Amino acid sequence: MSTSNRAGRAAAPTGWVHALVTVVAALASMAATAALGLWAAGADGLPDGGFGPVVAAALVTAVGGALELSGDADVLLGTSAGLTVMPLSVTLVGALVLAAGFRRPFASGGAAGAGDAALWAGRIAVLWLLALIGVAFAARHTFDVPLGDDTLGALGDLLGIAPRVGFRADVPLTVFVGVVWLAGVLLLTVLVSPRVPLPGRAAPVRASVRPAAEALVLLLLGQVVIGAAVALVVAATRDRPAETLAVVLLGLPNVVWLGLTVGLGATWHGHVQGPFDLPMPHVLDQVLRTPDIATLDLGTLTGHDGRWAWLPVVEAVLLVLTGRLTALRSPAPPRPWRHAVHLAAGLLFAVLTICLTGRITAYLSLSVLGIGDLGGGLGGELLLRADVWPALGLAVLWGAAAGLLGALAARLPGLSRDGR
Structure with a gap:
């Protein structure tokens, strides 16, 4: 040495x-x-x-x-x-x-x-x-x-x-x-x-997967930044700003990344009953607070607030930008199919992580002499789970499409490594 x-x-x-x-x-x-x-x-x-x-x-x-x-x-x-x-x-x-x-x-x-x-x-x-x-x-x-x-x-x-x-x-x-x-x-x-x-042997592997990994990390962080900006506007213009602050500081990624999967077409199922009032946007509480297990998807959200119909458009734009960024960060203009595979695999892993970490289970029940739920609302239940396999299939499709578009965009004149 x-x-x-x-x-x-x-x-x-x-x-x-x-x-x-x-x-x-x-x-x-x-x-x-x-x-x-x-x-x-x-x-x-x-x-x-x-x-x-x-x-x-x-x-x-x-x-x-x-x-x-x-x-x-x-x-x-x-x-x-x-x-x-x-x-x-x-x-x-x-x-x-x-x-x-x-x-x-x-x-x-x-x-x-x-x-x-x-x-x-x-x-x-x-x-x-x-x-x-x-x-x-x-x-x-x-x-x-x-x-x-x-x-x-x-x-x-x-x-x-x-x-x-x-x-x-x-x-x-x-x-x-x-x-x-x-x-x-x-x-x-x-x-x-x-x-x-x-x-030495691991460096080429990182060089291959790094562009897609970096772009997807930026996508997820960008979603959190956008969500925080929206939350600040809500806190400044509506009542109960403390609740909005609680959402930001405890569960903002839970909400915005759930929105990412819903924008891709994924479905979640959940239920809110009793005194549970975990920090979440009011529209989610409206959808989930039903006697039976509720379906949380683009249809049920737009049924309560039509503005949610823009969610797939926003996610499509962000994913196309992610594909373009991946192409720009690649060491050489990638083959379209390889670029599509990398981004599809990366988005698959990201959506799987969101589905696993976004699950919520909370329940409480009290009973005396076998007589339950007599406490005037002391008992309750909150559930939230994703349909994982359909969500993963949609992630592969969206990731492959964004990767393909990004690779094709990288081949356009003026969009090369020298013009990053």
Whole structure:
């Protein structure tokens, strides 16, 4: 190894202190986003000091971790509860900060070899694992549940029942899924960041897939930026701006990326019943708050608001621009069929990720002496799931069409690598 290489490696900011700064910055940004979003949603009024543990629970679910909900009361009281949701605004903030911290040493040219990248990623992973353990143990709390003044409350007073409902993170599962999530973030960062060094055989693979991966990342981030701009206008012109802020800080990607799939023609099914009022646009609540499982697609949305009919047009324009950007970023004018395959595969993976991370399951029921749902609206249910296979088929078709158009556009006069 030459003296200059050794000096470059010694100066590379990839030590344990820098890794700790990266992990702390990611967790702090996620915690701040979650806390502000929960505050806007009204969670600051939670009893028994529950706000902090709920923020920790938001971080757990943001990386795909699991919460266990349980009841604690007399044997005469039955409780049943469950929650599966990813606040993707918190997820996205953490991913962006981690990605920026991971690629920073290589962007400055401080580290030059694939070994540097592997060692740097390993240090971040070790500290991230330890941080996840701490967050998972902090995500536990128990709340007193008021039974109200109706029949269930009277029975509770008569029998001397004081129910409590609590939650706790599944620590092993949270740590495992959280580390897998980190690996996915770092892998995607490597794919879209040409300065991150790779072994010789992996570099050509990245050069092949990077244009489509980078363009699709920009598409998804662009959707979030557009959604944020719309949300700010709504907050400034309509009542209840705190609810809009809660949507932005907790679930904006959940909404806009769901809109992306609906614009492609995908169908979701869901149901809202009871007191659940998770942050979401009012039109989604209108569609989903039905006695039975509701269908959420372009038809049902336009039935409530005709402006949703423009959604496929917007998505088509954005996808064509994505295909064009992919062609411009390609190292050479691509063959149309290869370009179509790359973008179809990328959009397939993106839509699959949206369908899996956008699922919501939340339910709560209380019963005394086997008599349930007597709490004056204490029980409820919220469900949201996609028809995955049709959505994936549509993603392939749209991605192939956008890729084909982008490749053909790259062959037009004046649209070449020299004219980027």
